[in-house]
Amino acid sequence: MLMNLFKFKGGVKPPTNKTQSVTLPIAVAPIPSRLVVPLHQSIGGTPRPVVQAGDKVLKGQLIGEADGWISAAVHAPTSGTVLEVAMHTQPHPSGLDSLCVVIEPDGKDEWIARDLVDYKSMAPESVREKLQQSGVVGLGGAVFPTHGKLTASKTVPMDELVINGAECEPFITCDDLLMRERAEEVVRGIGIFRDLLQPKKVLIGIEDNKPEAAAAMRAAVEAVGEDFVVVQVPTLYPAGGAKQLIRVLTGKEVPASKRSTDLGVQCFNVATAYTAWRAIAQGEPVVSRLVTVTGNVGEPRNYEVLIGTPMDELLKLAHPHPDTDGIIMGGPMMGFLVPDRRVPVIKATNCLIAHDERLFPPKAPEMPCIRCGACARACPHELQPFEMYWFSRAKNFGKTQEYNIFDCIECGCCSFVCPSRIPLVQYFRFAKSEIWAREREKNAADQAKARFEFKQLREEREKAEKAEKLAKAAAAQAAKKAAEAAAAAAAPAESAAQPVAAEAAAPVTAPVPPAAAPATGDAEKAAKMATIEAAMARAKAQREAVQPKNTDNLTPEQQKAAADIEARRVAAHLIEPEPAQPAAPPDPKS
Amino acid sequence: MEIALAIAIMALGAVVLGAALGFASIKFKVEGDPLVEKIEAILPQTQCGQCGYPGCRPYADAIANGEEINKCPPGGTEGVQRLADLLGREVKPLDAEEKPKQLAIIDENTCIGCTLCIQACPVDAIVGAAKQMHTIIAQQCTGCELCLPPCPVECIRMEVIQENIDNWKWKYPVVEIKAAPISASDTTGGSGGMKEAA
Ligand code: SF4
Ligand code: SF4
Ligand code: SF4
Ligand code: SF4
Numbered sequence: 001m002l003m004n005l006f007k008f009k010g011g012v013k014p015p016t017n018k019t020q021s022v023t024l025p026i027a028v029a030p031i032p033s034r035l036v037v038p039l040h041q042s043i044g045g046t047p048r049p050v051v052q053a054g055d056k057v058l059k060g061q062l063i064g065e066a067d068g069w070i071s072a073a074v075h076a077p078t079s080g081t082v083l084e085v086a087m088h089t090q091p092h093p094s095g096l097d098s099l100c101v102v103i104e105p106d107g108k109d110e111w112i113a114r115d116l117v118d119y120k121s122m123a124p125e126s127v128r129e130k131l132q133q134s135g136v137v138g139l140g141g142a143v144f145p146t147h148g149k150l151t152a153s154k155t156v157p158m159d160e161l162v163i164n165g166a167e168c169e170p171f172i173t174c175d176d177l178l179m180r181e182r183a184e185e186v187v188r189g190i191g192i193f194r195d196l197l198q199p200k201k202v203l204i205g206i207e208d209n210k211p212e213a214a215a216a217m218r219a220a221v222e223a224v225g226e227d228f229v230v231v232q233v234p235t236l237y238p239a240g241g242a243k244q245l246i247r248v249l250t251g252k253e254v255p256a257s258k259r260s261t262d263l264g265v266q267c268f269n270v271a272t273a274y275t276a277w278r279a280i281a282q283g284e285p286v287v288s289r290l291v292t293v294t295g296n297v298g299e300p301r302n303y304e305v306l307i308g309t310p311m312d313e314l315l316k317l318a319h320p321h322p323d324t325d326g327i328i329m330g331g332p333m334m335g336f337l338v339p340d341r342r343v344p345v346i347k348a349t350n351c352l353i354a355h356d357e358r359l360f361p362p363k364a365p366e367m368p369c370i371r372c373g374a375c376a377r378a379c380p381h382e383l384q385p386f387e388m389y390w391f392s393r394a395k396n397f398g399k400t401q402e403y404n405i406f407d408c409i410e411c412g413c414c415s416f417v418c419p420s421r422i423p424l425v426q427y428f429r430f431a432k433s434e435i436w437a438r439e440r441e442k443n444a445a446d447q448a449k450a451r452f453e454f455k456q457l458r459e460e461r462e463k464a465e466k467a468e469k470l471a472k473a474a475a476a477q478a479a480k481k482a483a484e485a486a487a488a489a490a491a492p493a494e495s496a497a498q499p500v501a502a503e504a505a506a507p508v509t510a511p512v513p514p515a516a517a518p519a520t521g522d523a524e525k526a527a528k529m530a531t532i533e534a535a536m537a538r539a540k541a542q543r544e545a546v547q548p549k550n551t552d553n554l555t556p557e558q559q560k561a562a563a564d565i566e567a568r569r570v571a572a573h574l575i576e577p578e579p580a581q582p583a584a585p586p587d588p589k590s
Numbered sequence: 591m592e593i594a595l596a597i598a599i600m601a602l603g604a605v606v607l608g609a610a611l612g613f614a615s616i617k618f619k620v621e622g623d624p625l626v627e628k629i630e631a632i633l634p635q636t637q638c639g640q641c642g643y644p645g646c647r648p649y650a651d652a653i654a655n656g657e658e659i660n661k662c663p664p665g666g667t668e669g670v671q672r673l674a675d676l677l678g679r680e681v682k683p684l685d686a687e688e689k690p691k692q693l694a695i696i697d698e699n700t701c702i703g704c705t706l707c708i709q710a711c712p713v714d715a716i717v718g719a720a721k722q723m724h725t726i727i728a729q730q731c732t733g734c735e736l737c738l739p740p741c742p743v744e745c746i747r748m749e750v751i752q753e754n755i756d757n758w759k760w761k762y763p764v765v766e767i768k769a770a771p772i773s774a775s776d777t778t779g780g781s782g783g784m785k786e787a788a
Contacts, residue, residue, distance in 0.1 A: 040755070094758040429760040437759055445635035448732045451713040452637045452645065 006251040008244045010380045011236040012413045014170050014333065016209065021173045021292050021300035026181055028304045029291075029317060031078050035103040035308035036088050036344040037063065042137040043144045044070035049101060055082045058112040060285050063101045066132055072145040073135045077287040077306035080105040091311070091329050091346055095339030103308065114283030124196050127280065134279035135286040135347075140164055140242070140269030141330065143348045146276060149266055150196045159264040160250050161199040163190050163273060165206040165213060166233060166240030169331030172351040174290035175270050177302045179206070179213035182274060183220035189273030190228060192280055197266055201229065203249045204270075207239055208232040237333065238411040242267040244380050256407040271350075291345060293318040295328070295353035305345050312341040315352055326355035333412040367420035375414035375424060381407050385414035385424050392431035397438070400431045408432075625677075626654045632672045636664040637712035638734030640686065645712070653677070660685045664733070692733035692748040698723050700745035707737035707746060 040046040047064030051057060057076040064074030080103045087097035119127050128147040136146045152158045167175040179186060194202055204221075206214045214232050221228045233239050233248050243254050246265055254260045260267060271290065278284045287307055291314065294300035298319035305314055311327050328335045329349055337355060345352075353359075375385035384403055391399035405428055414424045630650035641661040643649040653659055659673040663686040674681040696707070696716070703721040708714075715731040718724030726737075726746075738746050751757070 090755060092755060092758075093760075094753075094755060096753065096755050096758055098755050423763050426760065426763040430762050433759040437757070440757070441634070444729075444732070445633075447730065448635040448637065448713045449630075449646070451715075451730065452635065455712060455714050 005231070005233060006248050008239075008247045008380050009382050010378045010413060011238065011244075012378050012416050013235070014237055014416060016235070017171045017294070017332075018173050018176070018209070021171070021294040021302060022176060024299070024301045026177050026290060026302045026304055027317075029306070029309060029314055031105045031107060031109060031306065032309045032313045033105075034083070034310065035077055035080075035105060035306060036100045036310065037074060037077060037103065037308035038088070038090055038098055038100045038344065038346055039064040039074055040098055041074060041143060041307075041347045042072045042135075043142070044068065044072070044148075046099070047071060047074050049085045049099065051076075051082045051085065051101060053082055053084045056080075057082060057103060058110050060112045060114070060283075060287055062133075062285075066145075069132075070145055070148050071132075072137050072147075073133050073285070074101075075135055075285040075287050076101075076103055077308050078103070078105045079108050079110040089340045089343050091338050091343040091349065093336045093339075100308075100344070111284075116281065116283055119192060119280045120195070127192065127196060131276060131279060133285070134275075136272065136276050136279050137286070137347055138269055139271035139275060139289060139347060139350070140240075141334070141348055141350060142242075146268065146272055149261075149268070150193065151261070152197050152266075153259075153261040153264070156262055156264045158197050158199040158261070158266065159201070160246075160266075161190075161194055161197055161202045162242075162246050162249055162265060162267040163193075163202065163204040163228075163270060164240060164242060164245050164267055165204055165210075165217065165270040166245055167210070168207060168235070168237045168240035169333055169351075170237075171294050171353055172292050172331050173294075174292045174302050174350050176210045176213045177292075178271055178274060178290055179210070180216045183213075183216040184224060185277045186270050186274045187217070187220045187224045187226060187228065188281065189275070189277030190268075191224070191226060192276050193266075193268055193273060194226075194228075199266070202227070204228055204230045205233050205239075205245045205249050206230060207235045209235045237413065238380055238409070241380065241409050241411060243409065256404070286347060289345070289347060289349070291349055292351040293354075294351065296321045296324045296356040296359055297354045305349075307347060308344045310342045310344055311338060311349075311352055314345060315341075315354060318354075320354045321356065323356050323358075324354040325357070328353040328355050332360070333416065334410060363421055366422050369418075369420055369422060372419060374417045374419060378413040378417040379408075380411060380413060381409065383408055385428075388431070389422060389424050389427050392427040395431075395434070397431055397435050400428075401435065405431055405435075626650050628676055629653050629673065632665070632669060632676065633662055634664045634669065634732075636732040636734045638664060638732070638736060640664070658682065658685065663687065663689060664691075690750045692735075693728055693731050693751050694726050694733065694735070694737055694746050695749050696724055696726055697745040697747070698725060700743050702743055702745075704742055706740040706742065710737045710740045712736060 039049060045067030047066055049063065050065050051061075051063045056079075057063060058079045059076060061076045062073055063076050063082075066073045083102040083104050085099065085101050088100040088102070089095060090098045092098075117130075119130075122130070128150055131147040131150070132145060137143045138146060138149075165175055165179055167173070190202060190204070204217055206217065208214075211232075214230055218230045221230060231249060233245070238244055239248060242260070246252055246254055246260060246267055250265055252260075252263050252265055254263055254265075275286045275289075279286065288304050289307065290302055291305045292300070292302050293315060297315070298321065299317075301318055303314065303317065311329070315324075315327060326337045327341055328351075329338050330336065330351055332353065335351070335353070369386055369389065371386055373386070375389075376383070379385055381404075383405075385408075388400050388403045388405050388408070391397070391403065392405070408425075408428050410425050410429060412425050415422070415426075418424060626647075627650075630647055633646040633650055635646050637645045639645065640663050641649045643652055646662075649657070649662065653673065659677065659679055660670045660682040662669055663684065665673075666688050667684055670684055671681055673679070694715075701718075701723050703718060703723060705718065705720050705724070707724060708716045708718060712734060713730055713732055715727050716724055716737060717727060733748065733751075735748060738744075738748070
């Protein structure tokens, strides 16, 4: 099939080193003595453990429940007993720990009940959910939960589904062997993706250094009766980068800021299609994967390995030479030396390379950049690595972003060609993680600010509400008291002092209306005022009501005492807001 | 005559360009953020009051009015640096000890549910009800320590946030003078010196 292929700029041709590990067929690695299964193996939320120490688990049993939509479940790779759920070192460049479920296999490798379903009768939504529950993630290395990529954009029609079998990175051959030996299942898996996304065409890209794989895939496509197109793309690193393969097969450029579905294209790895088929058709969650074991070993080969197998146990199968001084996970271009040989194989582990000085001679020291531009010519994303390097080095992160550092896929082409042996990618990774950290901090600060402002607002509001309530209560009480006082004043006034009662009633009713209608703003003040006024009115009413009785037929001494008291009362009234107290004592005496 | 023409042309050019520039300066006027907003954007929003102001915003106001820029310990030296860059002032050493980022943790067995810490927390990071155990939402806690003093049973402690896989950062590449053969950095980011294996 002839097809018009596009090209991406740059790229390099490192020695492929693939032939060593393709001579032998895929072997099944034996069950190790202990499995350490990290819960966080894919992009997105960390799955929550659903087992605890002492639990018996069966192969394929759920041990980590997906946390949120972008997260994928984790399963027991074999039957056995959970020893602990604890922190263990991760196959991660940081060498830090993360939560793992440790399982002691019982050797029976007994499956849970597998429900075989016909996915064609299932709603697309439940197929996606099934994939999530089966822990299907992108096995090309990005480990993005697959179900999250299986929803077509609502606005852009899905033109192409690109299946990535390019496997451009040196040393790695697991996808090659998978396509050679299990092509039919891969093709059927692609069929699931096709049915969910409904693309106009399906393109399977395979580098032209894998003719056997391409032939096997073509045969399988024919056998299954599909119309997928198997395309052999030129061997050029990094043709297997999702963006590069999309570019080569469709001519579309996917910028960092966009999702590929927005351009009507989506890309999956062949191994992902394979596991998706196993999950849907056989009910087998992802509990193992193919791993190339190569490098400084006597018998390089591909193994089907249980997730959680310690790397050193796996490496032993391939007879590493005694001078092996480390294990690289992934390829030589994008991989890293694992921090500890006992770290487990995870879903992202496609290759283990036994490291030694013969294969990877120590690099000569870094020299200053001579601005030769070789890195820019090699960059498949047409970036300017030397500029990004300069600004990363100077920690001028804003500038690195202006030079589109987030479009960098860390392919390592620039470091590979740099005559000054500058570890460019390390600078870019440093800059990127600093920028991310800053972003996280900024988000946290924004959140804190919003919450702080909200709290202040709420406190204000609560204060106002409280004041209003107080004011209302005070007003109500004042009104009640006033009414009582008025009634009390009215009773004696009828018999003795009419004008006095009228005088008493007037000031009592007067302060009530202003207190009853408090503005929310100074409600508190109003409330205080109301209380004071009510108290004063109360006192006055009492005084007025009582006075006529007191002043009836008095002796001169009594009159003098009353005058004294009156004087005191006036003085007290100036100081005390409640003059009722000093006024009260003389009453019973008289 | 020619001279006069040349002068006239130049003058005309000057007038036209001047008008264009004047127009552009009005039309494309940049709406500058008020300074206080920019300052506040740099402050870490911990709302701890260690700067002597009742929150980051008041401190931002104060800085805009000439207050020193080195009084915010959570912002650290980097914060001072950024404020200095923004305001064109001199970088000063931080007027306090720089502390690593912390997180408050309530010992849930000791907590008596008095709600005092809830009232103290400026960002509502503590949840609980009267006489119920309280707990701190780790994501929201800014580590301001304001909840420590009010607690009558001293059940709140601060813990330094440890590096974990989620917040781990790639380190600045150092030029190695290496002896140990295993070091994470000699193959990360691509090994240029890869050879064809036998
Ligand atoms: S290849 Fe190396 S030396 Fe040349 S410009 Fe790029 S960084 Fe500088
Ligand atoms: S690592 Fe980044 S900058 Fe370097 S060549 Fe690859 S994409 Fe370009
Ligand atoms: S010291 Fe810093 S974080 Fe704390 S309130 Fe002041 S400005 Fe905000
Ligand atoms: S929980 Fe304590 S330390 Fe955390 S933000 Fe609230 S008051 Fe500050």
